[in-house]
Amino acid sequence: MTLTNRELKRYDRQINIQEFGRKGQENLKKAHVVVAGAGGLGSSVSLYLTAAGIGHISVIDHETIELSNLNRQILHWEKDIGKSKVESAVEKLTQINSDIEITGIKEKINEENVLKLLKGADAVVDCMDNFRTRFILNDAILKLEIPFFHGACYGFEGRATTIIPKKTPCLRCIIPKSPPERKVPIMGTTPGTIGTIQATEVIKFFAGIKLLLTNKLLIYDSRYLTYDLIKIERNPKCPSCGD
Amino acid sequence: MVTVRLFAVFRDAVGKKQVIIPAKDIRELVESLNSKYEKIVPFLTKTTDPLVLEDTIILVNGRSIWFLDGLETKLKEEDVVSIFPPIGGG
Numbered sequence: 386m387t388l389t390n391r392e393l394k395r396y397d398r399q400i401n402i403q404e405f406g407r408k409g410q411e412n413l414k415k416a417h418v419v420v421a422g423a424g425g426l427g428s429s430v431s432l433y434l435t436a437a438g439i440g441h442i443s444v445i446d447h448e449t450i451e452l453s454n455l456n457r458q459i460l461h462w463e464k465d466i467g468k469s470k471v472e473s474a475v476e477k478l479t480q481i482n483s484d485i486e487i488t489g490i491k492e493k494i495n496e497e498n499v500l501k502l503l504k505g506a507d508a509v510v511d512c513m514d515n516f517r518t519r520f521i522l523n524d525a526i527l528k529l530e531i532p533f534f535h536g537a538c539y540g541f542e543g544r545a546t547t548i549i550p551k552k553t554p555c556l557r558c559i560i561p562k563s564p565p566e567r568k569v570p571i572m573g574t575t576p577g578t579i580g581t582i583q584a585t586e587v588i589k590f591f592a593g594i595k596l597l598l599t600n601k602l603l604i605y606d607s608r609y610l611t612y613d614l615i616k617i618e619r620n621p622k623c624p625s626c627g628d
Numbered sequence: 629m630v631t632v633r634l635f636a637v638f639r640d641a642v643g644k645k646q647v648i649i650p651a652k653d654i655r656e657l658v659e660s661l662n663s664k665y666e667k668i669v670p671f672l673t674k675t676t677d678p679l680v681l682e683d684t685i686i687l688v689n690g691r692s693i694w695f696l697d698g699l700e701t702k703l704k705e706e707d708v709v710s711i712f713p714p715i716g717g718g
Contacts, residue, residue: 426718514718539715542636554690560714561694564683569717576718600690604635604712611645615633615710618690 386415386440392484396438409592410438414485416591417441417505421494421522422512423470424448425457425571426536429580430510430587432460435478437588441486442478445502446470447493457573494518499525508590510583511535511556516563520625523548523556527626534586536579538571543579543605546617547586547598550626554617557625559602578605630657630703635712641667654686655699657709672711685712 388410393400396410418439420431423446434442448470450461458470465473471489478487494502494513499521503509509526511533513519519535526533526548533548535556548555582605586598602615621628632647639645642665649664651657662669672684686693687710693701703709 422718424718512718514716516714516716519716536718537715538717539636539713542715544715558695559687559692560685561692564714564716569715571717606636606639609639609645613633613635613645615687616690616708617687620691620695622695 386411388414389484392438395482395484399437404594405592409588409594412591412593413438413588414440416507417443418587419443419445419503419506419509420512421445421509421518422514423458423460423474424454424512424514425538425573425576426510426580426583427470427474427512428458428460429577430512430536430584431474431478432481433581433584434510434587435482435485435487437584438482438485439587439591441488443488443490443506444471444474444478445490445492445494446474447491457571457576459573459577494521496521500528503529503531506531508532508534508587510587511537512580512583514569515566516560517566519556520563524625526550527555532590534583534590536576536583538569538575538579540570541572541575541607543575543582543603543607545579545582545586545598545603545605546601547590549597549599553599554619555623555626558620558623559617561623572607575605575607578607629705631706631708632657632661633708633710635710636715637671637713638668638711641665641671651703653699653703654688654693654701654709657703658699671713683713685714686710 450465471491475489530550537544604613
């Protein structure tokens with residue numbers, strides 16, 4: 386997929402990165418990425434993927450914007466309160482980059498619709514706020530055999546890992562059972578940091594840059610300003626991806 | 629001796645991100661942490677029921693004890709145990 390003169394100019398700074406180059410940009414242009422959730426993580430993930438030039442981004446969310454979202458969901462502004470998150474996301478993202486395709490899907494992800502919602506996607510970014518839906522997405526990407534970029538936050542802490550079906554542990558290998566659902570406190574910058582890491586992983590994956598966050602769980606703690614990597618392994622007995 | 633890497637509330641409770649302690653299995657390791665570090669007790673339950681540990685992720689060399697032998701998972705020299713809570717916000 387060739388790049389237009391406008392695209393060559395727009396993405397000039399990143400095309401100039403040796404290991405990324407023109408080929409990397411062309412690969413981003415070919416990609417269709419689903420951003421599952423347009424909240425805190427979804428805000429930073431979709432902003433960076435849009436600016437980076439992913440060819441087609443689909444944003445899925447069923448919620449409407451509330452005042453209490455605004456400390457972290459930087460895609461949404463005061464004027465958007467009461468509007469659907471997807472509508473607000475598409476409005477902002479198309480203004481950032483009109484050279485790419487952005488689709489907003491206002492639906493709640495469940496077992497019945499997940500495969501339909503992910504149809505045609507080359508990758509899914511986990512920007513959910515609950516484990517129940519994360520596990521639904523986890524099982525779907527295993528079926529579809531597409532990568533899944535996991536991120537999660539709590540307070541000042543964040544986690545991220547890149548899941549490649551059959552090659553790396555899936556989410557359930559690490560977190561076998563959904564912990565109880567509860568209202569999660571979050572400092573606004575935490576999903577900003579974790580979302581940026583997830584978006585970087587998506588870009589690296591499509592650009593063919595190795596050294597992904599695979600078989601590793603990143604644990605970020607902004608109170609101590611530490612980033613730790615834990616080696617993780619596939620569980621042969623995993624109910625989702627086990628042998 | 630087993631290396632225990634602690635994160636989030638577990639790190640706060642112990643005051644260190646890593647401790648090296650002797651333990652022949654996860655049960656002994658949990659008991660040892662509970663007796664040594666009072667503040668960890670509310671997070672690392674003393675229960676013998678592994679299901680109660682569902683809100684705590686314990687990995688032995690990268691594998692969840694859920695899929696190994698739970699609290700009975702054997703430990704050997706130089707094993708690395710990671711302990712952290714699951715988090716799901718976004």
